[in-house]
Amino acid sequence: MKGVVFNLLEEVVTDHYGADTWDDLLDASGLDGAYTSLGSYDDEQLEKLVSSACSALNLPRAAVLRWFGAEAMAHLARIYPVFFEPHQSTRPFLTSVNGIIHPEVRKLYAGAVCPHFNFSDDGDALVMEYRSPRRLCALAEGFTEGASAHYGEAVEFEHRRCVERGDESCVFHIRWPAKP
Numbered sequence: 001m002k003g004v005v006f007n008l009l010e011e012v013v014t015d016h017y018g019a020d021t022w023d024d025l026l027d028a029s030g031l032d033g034a035y036t037s038l039g040s041y042d043d044e045q046l047e048k049l050v051s052s053a054c055s056a057l058n059l060p061r062a063a064v065l066r067w068f069g070a071e072a073m074a075h076l077a078r079i080y081p082v083f084f085e086p087h088q089s090t091r092p093f094l095t096s097v098n099g100i101i102h103p104e105v106r107k108l109y110a111g112a113v114c115p116h117f118n119f120s121d122d123g124d125a126l127v128m129e130y131r132s133p134r135r136l137c138a139l140a141e142g143f144t145e146g147a148s149a150h151y152g153e154a155v156e157f158e159h160r161r162c163v164e165r166g167d168e169s170c171v172f173h174i175r176w177p178a179k180p
Contacts, residue, residue, distance in 0.1 A: 001043050001113075001134075006035035009049060012071040021056070028052035043134055062138035062164075069142020070149065077150050090148045090155065090176065091126055095119050115140065122173060125158075130170040135163055137170035144174060154179075 010033070013022045026033040029048035035041065053064045077084045083104070087093040098117055115132035117140075130140050141157055148155035156175040161167040 001041055001046055002037070003035040003039040003041060004037040005046065006033075006041060006049075007037050008072040008075055009046070009068055010035070011075050012068055013053075016071065025049055025052045025056065028055065065136060065138035066142040066145070069139040069144075070146040071142075073143055073146025073150055076146075084150065088151070090144070090151045090153050093147055093151070094126065094128065094144065094174075125173040125175045128172045128174060130172065137162060137164070137172075140170070141172065144172070148176065 010022050013025065022033070026049075029045070029052045031045055031048060050061055050064050050068075053059075054061055057064065059067075083096075084093065087096065094117075115130055115134070115136070117131075118129040120127045128140075128144075130137050137159070141159065144157060145155055153176050156177060158173040158175075159170065160173055161169065161171040163170055
């Protein structure tokens with residue numbers, strides 16, 4: 001996993017809970033925390049940090065990953081505005097991930113392994129299929145919620161299929177209710 005993910009996690013934890021909490025998570029995980037954005041690190045290190053956060057916050061893994069994704073999106077928008085500026089709402093932003101954002105991520109971060117998303121419409125919902133051996137579907141949900149917040153939209157997110165429940169892939173039905 002690319003170091004930028006760890007850098008985002010550090011920023012989010014530090015912003016919400018302080019630098020001491022980040023240090024506590026590193027200590028509990030047995031990690032040194034020396035992450036460079038261009039570096040590559042074992043996925044296991046993220047899992048250790050998430051596990052430590054789960055213990056510290058008394059939350060399940062999915063809740064921690066979802067929180068991280070939602071909170072990290074504001075940082076991503078600040079660091080990489082070029083990915084956000086062409087879009088006026090969440091839906092076109094999300095559907096640009098495979099074709100625009102992930103290829104750019106691979107250029108910026110050599111060796112990056114990105115998840116793959118398939119999109120389709122189901123009436124009033126955007127259907128998003130998530131495929132990744134990392135099983136970070138809750139993070140994808142959090143990123144979606146964070147993107148919706150970035151664009152000032154409410155989002156309804158239904159996780160219909162999940163690899164954590166034995167399904168082949170994760171499938172989300174995403175709706176943006178009309179503003180009152």
